Amino acid sequence: FDTFENNPPNMGDVVEGNTPTFDRLIVRTRNYILRDGINLKGEEDGESSLDWSDAGTELEPSEWDEQLRSPKNMQLLDCRNKYESDEGSFVSAQPLNTQTFSDTWSVLDSQVKSQSLDPSKPVYIFCTGGIRCVKVGAYLKQHLGFDDVRSLKHGIIGYDRWRSDDSIGSTGAEDEDGCSAN
Numbered sequence: 001f002d003t004f005e006n007n008p009p010n011m012g013d014v015v016e017g018n019t020p021t022f023d024r025l026i027v028r029t030r031n032y033i034l035r036d037g038i039n040l041k042g043e044e045d046g047e048s049s050l051d052w053s054d055a056g057t058e059l060e061p062s063e064w065d066e067q068l069r070s071p072k073n074m075q076l077l078d079c080r081n082k083y084e085s086d087e088g089s090f091v092s093a094q095p096l097n098t099q100t101f102s103d104t105w106s107v108l109d110s111q112v113k114s115q116s117l118d119p120s121k122p123v124y125i126f127c128t129g130g131i132r133c134v135k136v137g138a139y140l141k142q143h144l145g146f147d148d149v150r151s152l153k154h155g156i157i158g159y160d161r162w163r164s165d166d167s168i169g170s171t172g173a174e175d176e177d178g179c180s181a182n
Contacts, residue, residue: 038105038139055137056149058130061162064152067124075123079104079136080156084128093126101132105139112144122148129155 085095
């Protein structure tokens with residue numbers, strides 16, 4: 001902190017250079033990066049017993065793109081909240097239409113119960129950055145009995161970055177094969 005005290009950041013006209021920005025700095029650790037609301041039967045403390053390292057296979061954006069272009073009766077789940085899915089999605093993706101992430105579990109349960117999701121077939125899942133897919137993938141595999149769960153590594157953000165870096169072009173429009181991450 002000596003460097004900071006000797007060379008305070010330039011705050012422009014917002015505050016004087018010698019005025020402390022914060023009275024004090026408090027750093028707290030949290031048990032969750034993303035509060036998920038999972039409460040499996042027999043877990044009164046709200047802690048999930050799912051193994052986050054067993055969440056299926058993460059596909060690189062290039063693998064994801066290739067597999068989406070050759071669909072074989074594909075189950076494709078958009079694990080983002082409704083307002084995110086409304087902004088755009090992959091063609092034929094099934095949005096969960098949740099308002100919050102903690103709504104995800106009851107939606108997945110009801111889709112399996114109504115047989116709109118089949119645990120015996122591969123399921124492809126994606127979200128914005130990949131964190132939700134880890135939790136959804138683990139839930140699908142360990143709680144709902146899916147054998148083959150595949151997620152988009154780094155989510156839509158990673159896919160868009162790959163399309164831009166690979167000079168494929170990311171116009172937000174569907175290409176001739178129906179792949180879009182707008």
